[in-house]
Amino acid sequence: MAVSQEPIRITQFVDRIMDVINDPDRKKLKTTTITDWLIEKGFMSKQTDADGKSKRLPTAMGEQIGLTVKLREGQYGTYQVVCYSEDAQRFLLDHLQEMLQAEK
Numbered sequence: 864m865a866v867s868q869e870p871i872r873i874t875q876f877v878d879r880i881m882d883v884i885n886d887p888d889r890k891k892l893k894t895t896t897i898t899d900w901l902i903e904k905g906f907m908s909k910q911t912d913a914d915g916k917s918k919r920l921p922t923a924m925g926e927q928i929g930l931t932v933k934l935r936e937g938q939y940g941t942y943q944v945v946c947y948s949e950d951a952q953r954f955l956l957d958h959l960q961e962m963l964q965a966e967k
Contacts (some may be wrong), residue, residue, distance in 0.1 A: 866953055870931060870946035873897060876955065892963075897955060900962040901925065907945075921945060928954045 864883045867875070873894045880892055895917035897918050901907040906925035910918050920943070929951030947955070955962075960965050 864956065866949050866956070868949050870933075870948045871952070872944055872946060876947055876952060880959075894967045896962055900958070900965055901930075901967070906930065918943065919945065926932075 864879055865878070871879075876896070877892050877894050898958075902909055902919065906928060907919045907921060907930070908922050909922060910920055912918055929948030931946050931948065931952060933946050934941055935944055
């Protein structure tokens, strides 16, 4: 799978993986499989914002592997998205098997 040179969101990353697999019988990889593993390993943390919404944000370790937070404007105002750099995408690919086994 070719990683994106531009930072992308986790949903885009998962879509790229699923496009490469191209097997209709294959169970779809869930974004939470990846983000839960990142939380377990200390690369992300689960936080609650002022509105009581749960967010997954990079820790200092996560920033070291290439996770960043960007602000976006949406229909309901400004919101945060976690973006995965080219290095972060490579890191995830290197550990994908471990993530999938942890999910079982």
